[in-house]
Amino acid sequence: MILGKYSFGAGDRFGHQGKAQLEAVMQAAERGVDITPVWNKSNREHTIIGTRPADVRREADDAVAACGWEGAYFVDADHIGLGNVDEFIESSDFFTLDVADFIAKSSAQTEVKAFVEKYAKYVGSLAVGGLEETFEISADLIRAAAGKFLLAVKEAGKTYRHIEAIKGEGNFITEISMDETDHPQTPIEMLFILAAVADEGIPAQTIAPNFSGRFNKGVDYVGAVEEFAKEFEQDLAIVAFAVEEFGLPAGLKLSVHSGSDKFSIYGCINKALRKFNAGVHVKTAGTTWLEELIGLAMAGGNGLDIARSVYRKALLRIGELCGPDATGIEIDTTKLPSAEGGDEGGGQRFAAALRPNQACEHYNPDFRQLLHVGYKVAAEMGRAFTDALVEYQDIIGQNVTENIYERHIKPVFVGDSIL
Numbered sequence: 001m002i003l004g005k006y007s008f009g010a011g012d013r014f015g016h017q018g019k020a021q022l023e024a025v026m027q028a029a030e031r032g033v034d035i036t037p038v039w040n041k042s043n044r045e046h047t048i049i050g051t052r053p054a055d056v057r058r059e060a061d062d063a064v065a066a067c068g069w070e071g072a073y074f075v076d077a078d079h080i081g082l083g084n085v086d087e088f089i090e091s092s093d094f095f096t097l098d099v100a101d102f103i104a105k106s107s108a109q110t111e112v113k114a115f116v117e118k119y120a121k122y123v124g125s126l127a128v129g130g131l132e133e134t135f136e137i138s139a140d141l142i143r144a145a146a147g148k149f150l151l152a153v154k155e156a157g158k159t160y161r162h163i164e165a166i167k168g169e170g171n172f173i174t175e176i177s178m179d180e181t182d183h184p185q186t187p188i189e190m191l192f193i194l195a196a197v198a199d200e201g202i203p204a205q206t207i208a209p210n211f212s213g214r215f216n217k218g219v220d221y222v223g224a225v226e227e228f229a230k231e232f233e234q235d236l237a238i239v240a241f242a243v244e245e246f247g248l249p250a251g252l253k254l255s256v257h258s259g260s261d262k263f264s265i266y267g268c269i270n271k272a273l274r275k276f277n278a279g280v281h282v283k284t285a286g287t288t289w290l291e292e293l294i295g296l297a298m299a300g301g302n303g304l305d306i307a308r309s310v311y312r313k314a315l316l317r318i319g320e321l322c323g324p325d326a327t328g329i330e331i332d333t334t335k336l337p338s339a340e341g342g343d344e345g346g347g348q349r350f351a352a353a354l355r356p357n358q359a360c361e362h363y364n365p366d367f368r369q370l371l372h373v374g375y376k377v378a379a380e381m382g383r384a385f386t387d388a389l390v391e392y393q394d395i396i397g398q399n400v401t402e403n404i405y406e407r408h409i410k411p412v413f414v415g416d417s418i419l
C-alpha cells in the first residue's frame with residue numbers, strides 16, 4: 001500500500017462526521033487537488049469515548065460508500081505502541097508508531113559505537129539538494145543523535161515487525177511519530193533517525209517529528225514562523241536526501257501532527273511543498289469535535305443547552321481534563337468565561353468564542369483549548385450528546401466540512417489564504 005503525495009488525517013471523536021469530513025476532501029478533488037483521506041484515532045481517545053478501533057473502520061467504510069468515494073482511504077491506529085497495538089490490527093491499515101517515550105533513554109554503548117562508525121562518512125560539511133546552507137556534522141553529533149534516538153527507532157522496529165507478522169508486508173502504511181515529547185528534533189538529527197529507520201528495515205512512509213515551537217492543542221502555532229519555515233524546508237530536503245541515501249520508500253514524507261489549527265504556519269508549509277515538490281500528511285483530531293459544539297450552539301435550543309453544559313462541566317474539571325495532554329495545553333484560566341459567563345449572549349456568541357477566527361473580537365483561544373480537551377465531558381453525557389449530534393447534523397456537518405476545507409485543506413494543499 002502506498003500513501004498518496006498529499007494526505008489528510010481527520011479525527012472524529014464521536015464517529016458521526018465521517019461523511020462531512022470526506023466531503024471536504026471531495027471539494028479539494030473538485031478543484032484538482034488529490035488528497036487521500038485518513039481517519040485517525042488514538043487509544044487514549046477510544047478509552048475516553050468508549051469506542052473501539054472497529055468503529056472507526058465502520059465509520060470510514062460507511063462514509064466512503066455514502067459519498068461514492070473511489071479513491072484510496074485509510075484507518076490510522078494513531079499513537080500506538082507494542083503494548084496496545086493488538087486491538088487495532090484487524091481494523092487499521094495505517095499505524096502511527098509512537099516511540100516518543102523511548103527518546104533520550106540510554107541505548108547500548110556497543111550499538112551507539114557501531115552506529116557512529118557506520119555513519120562516520122558524514123562527518124564534515126554536508127550539502128543537501130535544495131538548500132543553500134550546509135550542515136556541519138561531527139562524530140560527537142552522530143553519537144549524541146544515536147544516544148538520543150536509537151532506542152526509540154529500535155522500539156518502532158519491534159512494533160513494525162509485530163504488525164507485519166500478522167498483516168503481511170506491504171499491507172499497511174507505517175508512520176513513525178516522535179512529536180509528543182519535549183525534545184524537538186533538528187533536521188540533522190532527523191537524518192540520523194532516518195538512517196536508523198532504514199537500518200531497522202522499517203518501510204516508513206511518513207515521519208512526524210517534533211518541530212521547534214509550541215503545537216498547543218486547538219490553537220495556533222506559538223513560535224517564530226520564519227524559523228519554523230526554515231526548519232520545515234530543511235526537514236523536507238533531509239527527507240528527500242535520506243530516501244536516496246538510505247533506500248527508504250520513495251514517497252516518504254513528513255507528517256505534521258498539528259493538534260489542529262496551526263493556521264499561521266500553513267502558508268509556509270504550502271510554499272515549501274511547492275518549492276521541494278514534496279508531499280505531506282497533515283493530522284488533526286479535535287477540530288471536528290469543536291465544530292460539533294459550534295454547530296450545536298448555532299442550532300440554539302437543546303443544542304445550545306448541551307454546548308453550554310459541556311463548558312460548565314469542563315470548567316469544574318479543568319485540572320483533570322488537561323492532565324493527559326499536558327505537553328500540548330497552555331490555558332490562561334483568568335481569560336476563561338465564568339460558568340455563568342459562558343451562558344451570556346446567544347448561541348452565535350458561544351460559537352464565535354469557539355470558532356478560531358483571529359479577526360473576531362469574541363474569539364477566545366483559552367475557551368477553545370479547554371473545550372478541545374473537554375470531549376470527555378460530552379462522552380459522559382452519552383446519548384444526550386450523541387442524540388443531539390443526530391438531531392442537529394445538518395448544521396454541524398456544514399461546519400465540519402467548511403472548517404476542514406476552508407481552514408485546513410485550502411491553505412495547506414490548495415494554497416489559497418484562509419478565511
Ligand SMILES: [Zn+2]
Pocket residue numbers: 079177179180208257
Ligand atoms: Zn501526534
